Amino acid sequence: GAVVSQHPSRVICKSGTSVKIECRSLDFQATTMFWYRQFPKQSLMLMATSNEGSKATYEQGVEKDKFLINHASLTLSTLTVTSAHPEDSSFYICSAPGRGAYGYTFGSGTRLTVV
Amino acid sequence: GESVGLHLPTLSVQEGDNSIINCAYSNSASDYFIWYKQESGKGPQFIIDIRSNMDKRQGQRVTVLLNKTVKHLSLQIAATQPGDSAVYFCAETQAGTALIFGKGTTLSVSS
Numbered sequence: 394g395a396v397v398s399q400h401p402s403r404v405i406c407k408s409g410t411s412v413k414i415e416c417r418s419l420d421f422q423a424t425t426m427f428w429y430r431q432f433p434k435q436s437l438m439l440m441a442t443s444n445e446g447s448k449a450t451y452e453q454g455v456e457k458d459k460f461l462i463n464h465a466s467l468t469l470s471t472l473t474v475t476s477a478h479p480e481d482s483s484f485y486i487c488s489a490p491g492r493g494a495y496g497y498t499f500g501s502g503t504r505l506t507v508v
Numbered sequence: 509g510e511s512v513g514l515h516l517p518t519l520s521v522q523e524g525d526n527s528i529i530n531c532a533y534s535n536s537a538s539d540y541f542i543w544y545k546q547e548s549g550k551g552p553q554f555i556i557d558i559r560s561n562m563d564k565r566q567g568q569r570v571t572v573l574l575n576k577t578v579k580h581l582s583l584q585i586a587a588t589q590p591g592d593s594a595v596y597f598c599a600e601t602q603a604g605t606a607l608i609f610g611k612g613t614t615l616s617v618s619s
Binding site: 427429433434436437438439442482487488490496497499500501502504 | 516540542545549550551552586604605606607608609610611612
């Protein structure tokens, strides 16, 4: 079935640094990737939609200059959290429209902790 | 629009009971709905889906009901087991766009 590999699974970084999260579609071409953020005990909130070869679309309230999204190829989408601050600590997860009965394929998520 | 849960409601049941988890969705144009299970520290796990041209769909131990009139989804789990303990989210989408998640419910199953 469709698999999206997300790395890293956990990262701790210092305040002010940048962190890159990668999502790769392993056995299919993902022309679109959705990026979500989930704070503790809350739901998954859509941050942005990346499309291969074009600019990402950000949801209202999401800073595009802080959360840089790149979809350089049909199998790779990246989210870079720039100048991270403790309030950016969260669970970030990507999702690609998949195939078959399930419709959507999720990465395994990245737990970001900014200290 | 998107629904945000600041604190997830909790449903506590005894092992063997049937569980019903409810969800109100926001977009009357949504045509595809999915229930996900999420365990701590992990991504969402697909449980069951339903399209807007249906009002009921059954899987193994799970049933999803869709009421488009009131924009309501429910997930029924039969003979709930301790391994069913998790957070459950409904999600909606329209024509393959991004999934929009509901606020979630924590299911706690005691033996």
